[in-house]
Amino acid sequence: MSDFLSDADFELYRKLVYDASGIHFSATNRSILESRLKERLREKKIESLAAYYKLLLSDKEELKTLLDSVTTNLTRFFRNQPHFDALEHYVLPELIKLKGSSGERKIRIWSAGCSTGEEPYTIAMLLKDCLPAPWSFEVVASDISLKSLMVAKEGFYPDARMQGVPEAFLAKYFDKKAGGYQIKDEIKKFVRFDYHNLKNDSGLRDLDVVFCRNVLIYFDEAAQKATIERFWDAMASKSFLFIGHSESLFGMNTKFEFVKTDWACFYRKFI
Numbered sequence: 001m002s003d004f005l006s007d008a009d010f011e012l013y014r015k016l017v018y019d020a021s022g023i024h025f026s027a028t029n030r031s032i033l034e035s036r037l038k039e040r041l042r043e044k045k046i047e048s049l050a051a052y053y054k055l056l057l058s059d060k061e062e063l064k065t066l067l068d069s070v071t072t073n074l075t076r077f078f079r080n081q082p083h084f085d086a087l088e089h090y091v092l093p094e095l096i097k098l099k100g101s102s103g104e105r106k107i108r109i110w111s112a113g114c115s116t117g118e119e120p121y122t123i124a125m126l127l128k129d130c131l132p133a134p135w136s137f138e139v140v141a142s143d144i145s146l147k148s149l150m151v152a153k154e155g156f157y158p159d160a161r162m163q164g165v166p167e168a169f170l171a172k173y174f175d176k177k178a179g180g181y182q183i184k185d186e187i188k189k190f191v192r193f194d195y196h197n198l199k200n201d202s203g204l205r206d207l208d209v210v211f212c213r214n215v216l217i218y219f220d221e222a223a224q225k226a227t228i229e230r231f232w233d234a235m236a237s238k239s240f241l242f243i244g245h246s247e248s249l250f251g252m253n254t255k256f257e258f259v260k261t262d263w264a265c266f267y268r269k270f271i
């Protein structure tokens with residue numbers, strides 16, 4: 001047990017973080033919560049965990065900062081390529097067939113838990129490249145981490161973070177700058193970044209595709225199920241849901257159906 005974070009404080013703080021975000025701290029990742037709390041106390045020049053807790057109850061902005069600090073924002077362009085192959089070769093042709101017959105020519109995608117933007121920009125580059133005219137699309141991208149959203153909106157990525165981006169996309173959709181690459185406005189304009197906590201209803205409706213990859217792993221089962229149910233409400237009939245390849249809805253008793261294709265597995269709302 002640590003001198004800084006007693007068992008009682010750990011319980012108090014992990015409940016606060018969980019209730020506010022769904023992010024679940026177990027005994028094994030307790031040290032992460034502890035180090036983030038230490039940082040916040042140092043930064044705010046606050047002496048005790050009790051005083052900081054009191055502050056959190058009245059200061060919504062500080063609660064947002066704490067939540068931001070406990071998130072894991074690891075991501076990369078074209079992460080889990082088979083998902084993007086499935087998007088290109090299965091999902092888009094299906095949507096074109098389905099929506100085309102109703103006369104609609106727009107595809108709406110949500111990247112939920114988009115971190116620093118690599119996922120929504122990957123989606124936007126892909127759709128820009130392979131959606132035939134006169135089809136258009138929009139990508140809504142949201143996260144609880146304001147720091148990550150700032151990077152995402154800026155759209156500048158250091159050289160080291162560009163692995164996985166095909167040469168042709170690098171040349172077409174980025175400008176080379178000192179130390180990295182700047183995503184071009186012609187891609188940026190398709191992506192709308194928003195602060196959104198998956199604990200709450202997004203208000204989004206009629207989405208054709210939802211990507212929520214490598215986010216649910218930080219939630220416990222109850223928060224995962226509640227989030228998945230909110231996705232259901234936000235999605236159109238016959239739409240598609242991609243979750244991380246180490247995540248699963250197995251045993252969750254949801255209405256989504258598991259779909260296995262030549263490229264990747266995902267879930268579908270058939271109704």
Ligand SMILES: C[S@@+](CC[C@H](N)C(=O)[O-])C[C@H]1O[C@@H](n2cnc3c(N)ncnc32)[C@H](O)[C@@H]1O
Nearest residue numbers: 021071074075113115143144145197198213214
């Ligand atoms: C590991 S990143 C995944 C990024 C991207 N989806 C990918 O697969 O590469 C997880 C992201 O989920 C976000 N996140 C965690 N809890 C959240 C919540 N309650 N609401 C919205 N975003 C959340 C974190 O801030 C983080 O940026």
